[in-house]
Amino acid sequence: MVDVAFQPNRTAAAQSGRRRVGLRNALRRKSMSAFLMTLPLILLIAILVIYPAIYSLHLATLNKAMTKFVGFGNFEFLFKRETFWLVVKQSCIFAISAVVFKALIGFIVAHFVHNVPANKQRKWRGMLLVPWVIPPAMSTLAWLWLFDPSYSAFNYTLSFFGIGPIPWTGDAMWARFSVILVNVWYGAPFFMIMYLAALKSVPEQLYEAAAIDGANWWQRIWYVTLPMMRNIIAITTLFSLIVTFANFDIVRILTAGGPLDHTHIFATWAFRVGIEGSDIPLGASVSLFMVPILAVAAIFILRDITKRGNES
Amino acid sequence: MADVSLRKVVKRYDEVEAVRGIDLDIADHEFVVLVGPSGCGKSTTLRMIAGLEDISDGDIMIGGDVVNDVPPKDRDIAMVFQNYALYPHMTVAENMSFGLRLKNYPKAEIKSRVTEAARMLDITDLIDRKPKQLSGGQRQRVAMGRAIVRNPKVFLFDEPLSNLDAKLRVQMRIEIKKVHQKVRTTTVYVTHDQVEAMTLADRVVVMNHGRIEQIGTPNELYHKPATRFVASFIGSPAMNFVPCRLEDVGGKLNVRLTDRLAFALPPARAARYQSLSRTDRLLLGIRPEHVMEARPHAGPGVEPFDAVLDVTEPMGMETLVYFTLEGSQVCGRVSPNAGAQDGSPLRLAVDLNNMHLLNEVTGAVL
Numbered sequence: 001m002v003d004v005a006f007q008p009n010r011t012a013a014a015q016s017g018r019r020r021v022g023l024r025n026a027l028r029r030k031s032m033s034a035f036l037m038t039l040p041l042i043l044l045i046a047i048l049v050i051y052p053a054i055y056s057l058h059l060a061t062l063n064k065a066m067t068k069f070v071g072f073g074n075f076e077f078l079f080k081r082e083t084f085w086l087v088v089k090q091s092c093i094f095a096i097s098a099v100v101f102k103a104l105i106g107f108i109v110a111h112f113v114h115n116v117p118a119n120k121q122r123k124w125r126g127m128l129l130v131p132w133v134i135p136p137a138m139s140t141l142a143w144l145w146l147f148d149p150s151y152s153a154f155n156y157t158l159s160f161f162g163i164g165p166i167p168w169t170g171d172a173m174w175a176r177f178s179v180i181l182v183n184v185w186y187g188a189p190f191f192m193i194m195y196l197a198a199l200k201s202v203p204e205q206l207y208e209a210a211a212i213d214g215a216n217w218w219q220r221i222w223y224v225t226l227p228m229m230r231n232i233i234a235i236t237t238l239f240s241l242i243v244t245f246a247n248f249d250i251v252r253i254l255t256a257g258g259p260l261d262h263t264h265i266f267a268t269w270a271f272r273v274g275i276e277g278s279d280i281p282l283g284a285s286v287s288l289f290m291v292p293i294l295a296v297a298a299i300f301i302l303r304d305i306t307k308r309g310n311e312s
Numbered sequence: 313m314a315d316v317s318l319r320k321v322v323k324r325y326d327e328v329e330a331v332r333g334i335d336l337d338i339a340d341h342e343f344v345v346l347v348g349p350s351g352c353g354k355s356t357t358l359r360m361i362a363g364l365e366d367i368s369d370g371d372i373m374i375g376g377d378v379v380n381d382v383p384p385k386d387r388d389i390a391m392v393f394q395n396y397a398l399y400p401h402m403t404v405a406e407n408m409s410f411g412l413r414l415k416n417y418p419k420a421e422i423k424s425r426v427t428e429a430a431r432m433l434d435i436t437d438l439i440d441r442k443p444k445q446l447s448g449g450q451r452q453r454v455a456m457g458r459a460i461v462r463n464p465k466v467f468l469f470d471e472p473l474s475n476l477d478a479k480l481r482v483q484m485r486i487e488i489k490k491v492h493q494k495v496r497t498t499t500v501y502v503t504h505d506q507v508e509a510m511t512l513a514d515r516v517v518v519m520n521h522g523r524i525e526q527i528g529t530p531n532e533l534y535h536k537p538a539t540r541f542v543a544s545f546i547g548s549p550a551m552n553f554v555p556c557r558l559e560d561v562g563g564k565l566n567v568r569l570t571d572r573l574a575f576a577l578p579p580a581r582a583a584r585y586q587s588l589s590r591t592d593r594l595l596l597g598i599r600p601e602h603v604m605e606a607r608p609h610a611g612p613g614v615e616p617f618d619a620v621l622d623v624t625e626p627m628g629m630e631t632l633v634y635f636t637l638e639g640s641q642v643c644g645r646v647s648p649n650a651g652a653q654d655g656s657p658l659r660l661a662v663d664l665n666n667m668h669l670l671n672e673v674t675g676a677v678l
Contacts (some may be wrong), residue, residue, distance in 0.1 A: 205397035213411035213458075214385040223410070227401040249403050 106191020315374030574583030603644030
């Protein structure tokens with residue numbers, strides 16, 4: 001009887017003991033402790049990324065007054081507007097051409113820096129990174145002055161050669177060129193530094209082997225450098241494509257989307273219709289349109305990276 | 313195929329002279345090994361032959377033509393690197409055929425050459441794999457295959473076995489020798505491993521401080537070293553050196569090691585060293601296999617002495633014994649049955665018929 005009388009307590013003690021052991025075992029599992037360690041970051045992402053993303057999805061389904069659910073109404077409205085398709089076209093032209101030129105210039109400059117003697121390399125690297133470390137809002141203001149219709153230093157210089165004046169931000173074609181030029185100027189150092197790191201990781205002996213195999217300069221680039229840098233090129237391109245597609249400050253400061261919306265890209269136009277036009281749901285719909293475009297690009301670019309893995 | 317000649321070749325890096333005017337003639341079909349410690353200039357010499365380093369002074373000739381200013385691709389050479397230098401994004405076949413493809417060889421010929429080289433190196437099954445899917449030994453074979461398919465005038469090997477484990481190194485050493493026997497291409501091989509040098513080479517070039525110390529066949533270097541450096545570098549365990557001087561005792565020439573230990577030189581050696589000054593500071597050079605356990609009825613020139621062993625190293629077929637003579641550690645090789653034990657005395661004998669006398673100051677073998 002005595003034993004029986006004490007049984008409930010014993011059971012409770014045994015249960016709490018089992019719970020402790022269970023918790024200890026759970027913590028001992030690698031996946032569990034890894035999850036717990038990343039939990040703060042997961043929470044941060046949830047608050048700063050997932051919530052706004054879902055909220056913007058929600059916004060995109062509301063009417064202008066944000067009082068009524070309209071489903072895909074905002075998107076239907078957008079698809080019927082010519083300006084929207086102009087923005088899609090401009091965003092693609094802006095992002096793709098800027099990324100291509102940034103990659104090309106970054107690659108050439110990285111080669112140049114790579115071949116500079118080691119003791120002078122730091123200086124060059126530092127100087128070439130300057131455009132990337134200056135806040136773009138500030139540097140774009142300087143570019144704005146360089147392009148200014150009345151005081152343009154470019155036009156002043158070109159006038160000595162009998163060229164100009166060029167309407168850098170006043171003509172649709174030149175305005176597009178100008179925003180791309182500034183974006184390339186700002187972004188090329190990022191490519192340069194990434195490619196420089198990739199170049200340094202290519203073993204010198206591969207070039208020596210190629211030189212003995214009979215490869216000339218171009219063949220060494222084509223058969224050794226580029227294949228060895230493929231993954232870095234892909235990741236850098238994808239990253240830059242995302243950032244360039246979502247660019248706001250350069251276009252906003254330089255042209256504010258003008259002339260006549262001819263330099264608007266997704267972010268600036270979303271700002272125009274959402275904030276300046278007081279139609280936040282429509283602005284959210286415009287900015288959401290970037291997601292499928294970037295997702296397709298990401299799938300294509302990342303597909304080969306996982307396939308190739310680390311060949312070296 | 314071709315001969316290779318180096319004439320007073322110098323390589324300077326700013327103020328530092330890495331290679332100090334070396335002369336070397338390598339005959340057609342010959343397998344020459346450049347050996348020496350790190351920083352002796354052997355790899356730099358090889359890279360100058362390859363054209364990967366400029367020559368500061370002198371001439372390099374391949375097949376009689378001066379190639380000082382000829383780029384690597386036009387020297388008709390093939391090189392095997394220490395870390396293989398295989399293109400990681402290409403398959404084995406692509407790696408091997410890369411040079412031929414660049415030279416626009418017909419596809420059929422490329423295929424037949426690659427197939428033949430793969431068969432010779434026993435890598436036919438690996439032909440479609442990428443380098444990361446291969447072991448160290450297999451990668452080394454592919455690197456050799458890449459050199460073979462080119463059918464060059466000269467093969468250059470830059471420490472090709474350094475990244476392999478000891479067992480594989482022995483195996484690959486034999487493979488390299490077999491390949492050379494088949495293709496008979498003039499070969500220059502760089503290594504810091506004297507065993508590799510001895511086993512592979514027709515002739516060994518021992519380098520030190522950017523200079524050639526001695527050139528000779530493996531046996532010449534082992535038995536007739538010209539300098540203390542060569543004597544100590546070639547052979548494992550290394551040759552023993554004990555300070556000594558010569559003295560005349562009763563019309564005979566003795567070599568005195570300590571106050572209590574002196575050996576009478578055998579007649580041939582005595583005649584050779586007779587003219588040397590009795591006051592010179594000398595070194596007795598004797599290889600470990602010529603210090604063995606004392607046996608009754610030993611031949612002439614084999615002198616017994618007593619030693620207290622510091623350390624013994626049983627190797628199975630023999631036991632290495634270490635003891636101290638006049639402050640110098642001496643290594644001997646005795647039979648496993650000789651009863652050698654750490655800290656115990658042992659009656660040993662030295663075979664003076666194979667001794668060397670060196671000038672302690674200049675290091676020259678006398």
